[in-house]
Amino acid sequence: MRRIIAEDLDWSLATVSSLSNLCLQCIVNNFEEKPIYEELTSSEKDFIQNRVSLSLPLHFAANVFPDGVYWKRRCEQKWKVCDVSNYGESWKRMFFERQLENIIELFVPGITEPKTVLDMVTLCKDHIKKLNIAQLLPPVKEPQTEDEEQATELTLENEDDKSGMDHFDFRILLDKLTNLEELHLVYKVKSCGMNFEWSMFEMTNRDCESLAKALKSCKTLKLFRLHLSHLEDKKCRLLVKYLLDHPSLRTLDFSHNVIGDSGARAIGKLLTKSKLEILNLYDNNIGGPGAKAIAHALSKNTTLVSLNLCLNRLNDEGGQAICKALLNNKTLLHLQLGANGVTWLTALSLSSVLAQNNTLKSINLSCNTLGECCILHLEARATKKVNPLCHLGGYCHRGLVKTTSGSSMRPSFHVGGNALEEAMSHNTSVTECNIHLTDIEERKVSVINQMVWNNQFRKQETSPREKNTENAN
């Protein structure tokens, strides 16, 4: 030993690991044959977690290791980007969720054995809280001759449920995941390239039915998101029907689908029955009647906090209905009506709401022509067809006066802007107001923004001041 020290300048006692470390190393090397873990101290556990081979069979490791370094290593080995904060700071949860997502995303009905999913589910059912499935593969279509295709085309349409184009059946999965809270689904195929077919981007009726039943069986689900899946009225109704009595659902997201008025009606029914807090119907096809149904439900609802109806076809009919409903509603905090083709009429009714309601916090009216739509109204007045919905005719008169004075000029009566400005001066609760691209005068926009800003600032100030006073007391 001495000699070694003398000759080797780099030699040091520290490189000779202690016996306990050697023992632990031995345990690590033989971990699969003889797992010793629970008896160890926390530091020794860390040692083992840091060194145990990552190729251990999952069913073995899942039962031995709790959340910790081992799962972090496995995650980092498998994926480049690992943001554990999205998974409740649990590496194990992250690993299993992503693993299961991978399996489901690569599941090809008819070819992949459902057992692979079930095996995984038995291992990870306690850890999975969120499933974000970004694609669902259709079954492989057997190459058919053109004649046959033409021949079967008709039959396909007739009995399209039996087409064999069903995706992964969630019924085998969801009732087993006892901790599942969030489910994000997209019926699409990533990077399909030149194999593009519309059927790849929509769900079949049987898919819809199985999914609805699966959702019903999953009692812990809080968030359900089905987007970019070409969800039609019929399927939407089917889903909603099964979700009516769901005990825990709080958030529903059907954004980027093609839900129409009848689907919206069904959702309105859902609003009255369930305890939904957040409803997102962004980018759908909901028109005035559907919006009316939703508004009707909204006037009775006491749980909904956020309603997103951006990029629909509400028009003034739906917008005004919703604004009316808000006169009775005291719970809604966030309302988004952007890009709905609403005009100053809705703005007027909304301003009347803002003057009274002090619960709304954020409003989005962007991409609506709030300013210039009075031309229609003027035209209507000119043709003696007074819109009965126009409650604030005074503005129109003034506008009329103005138009008479400047006859050939394009009328620029900023009725909506004025109304909103006036309403905001009375309101203290709104802290966000998006009125971009609404043809409102820039000056007024800045004024409104200033008011919103003041509200926001006041709110920010009040809370610390209250705290201060409390402290002083």
Place this chain on the structure above:
Amino acid sequence: MEEADKVHEEAPEPPVLSDNQEDKKGASSFKGKEDPTEEGNEELKTKMQEEKKDVNKRIMSLQKRLTTLVTNIQTAADAKEMERRSGMEDNCRIRDERLKNDAKACQEKVEEIRKGWSIVNQKVVHSELQSVLDSQQQLCAAVIEDKKKLIRDLQQERRVKEDQYLKNLRRLDEEIKLMLDRMQQQFQNLSKAYSEELTQLQGVYQQEIEVLLAKDKAKLDKHMKEHWDTELESLMERRRMVEESEKTVHDVMLENTTKIKLMQLEENAKSQARLREQQQMKGKSVVLNLKQLEHGNKNAAYNAKLEEMKGKILGTSKEVKNLKTKYAKQKDKFMKQRQYLSEVHKRSRQHYERMQKEVRYTTAADARKFEEMWVMMEEEVTQLAEKALAIDSLICKHLGLAWERPSAAFMESPGPRRSQEHDTNPNSHLLQTRHPSHCSQRMMDASVGPSLERDSEHSTGVEEGELSSETLMKVMELLCDETGFLVEDKLRKLLVPMEKNEQTIVKLHSLFAVLGLKEKDLPKLLHEFLLMYERQQGERTEGAEAMENSATADSTSRLIKPNYVLPTLRRFLEQHRKRSSSHQQSSLSHPARDTSVEEAYWDRLGNIITEEKLKLWDAAERELKQYEEVLMDISVLVPETELLRQQNTELRMQLQQILSTVLNSLWLSAEGREKKSRTRKSRPSTTTSSITQCSL
């Protein structure tokens, strides 16, 4: 569209900035207003609050900018989507209209064709028909042309749309790129803004810190200054005090030195006086010393010697002590040993005595038993003899011989044993005489050990009655003188100064020790001497030569001659030795019995029946036996005769009976058959005769 986007996205930015600036200005002005009114910590606090508010505002504005950017992009996208939708709707409408118009035109034309067909039916003339058909064909062609045109148009439109779509895609791509660029830019801007914000905040805080630091420093300086001042004052005071104390110390020291000097002077004077005295004393002492030295030398020598002696004495005393202790130890040890041994000795002695007693008792018991047996045997034997004699007499009487008793005296006299019991034979007498003396001696020994002379005197006195103490003494003296050669010279020397009596006693002791005698044997010895003397006397009287003795008879009338002392002594010793051995034997074995007497006795008894008599007895026996045999034969025959006699009688009885019956019958048939009956009569008579013969 892009431009619009840009405009709309960039539009909200300046007001925010202006707001910020305004806010800052407002805040600063606010600060400016409030600064002079408030003072100290409150001012600072408010300042801090203000700054915090400011910071909050700035952060909020930043957040808002961030969100506005995002929302702007989203709204732009929404707007685009809206536009796309409206465009699509428009296109659809236009197409629909176009299709409708086309359909209308088509229908008109088809109507026309139909009408044409009705005309065709009406027309009969070939040429007309031909022309109508042509026109119809033309119309059809026109319709087809229209359709084709429409299709072409639509295809054209589609192509245009495709191009447009491609362009759109490209544009989107560009837009996305642009957006990315912008996002990057915004990101940079934001980070820049944030960093600026940070530096600003840092600056603010730094200022604050500086202010605070300056304040603290000032305070510290002030405090320090005060502290230093007080310190300085105290130091000055201390210095003054020190100086004062130094002065006083100096004075005191001066005083002390003068005092000390005075005292030193006095002391010097005194010491000088003392020195003088000392010198005088020294002179005296020198003389004395000289004297003392001489003494000292001598003393030293003595002392050395004394020391040596002392050392020796000490050594010896030590040795003595050691020896003493050793001695004491040894003594103890020996004492213990002696005690132990004496105990052992006592025990063994007791044991021995007990054994002796037992032996004596058993021997006595055996002797008695033997005697009894003997007596019994003798009795039996005499009885047997008596019996034999009786038998002899009987035999004699039987034979008819005269019998006389052999010797009645002998028969009457009892056996030698029985006679012993009654009278004392000479042997036992000797023993008996010896025993009592022995016993008495022993008793005396046990009772009075040391007073030997008196005892012996007494005993001799008792036995002889004539032995006086004087004679005894004389005898003893004589004995001592004669056996003087046996006594050691040393003893004799030692005995010289003693009295005569004592001398004799001591000499006797030593003598006894030499001869192996005991004190108890002394009286015996004396007795023997005396006996000897008497015998001598007797001899002399018989031998008539004891004239010399008689001459001295008066003085030592009863003393033996000194010349005989030694032989007598020797004899006594021999006797003594024998006796002691015999005594030992006698205590164990019976005294020897007189076997000859007994033999004679037994012989006599055995021969009480003489040989002749025995021969006679034998002959008589033989005769008697013969006689017995004859008698036995007779005795055998007697029952036979008896039987025969009986039979005879029976037969006689039968005969008589038969005779009587025959006579009766004869009597009955007497006359008729006389002849016959005679024959018959003869027959029975023969039978009877035969019977009588037989019986006879």
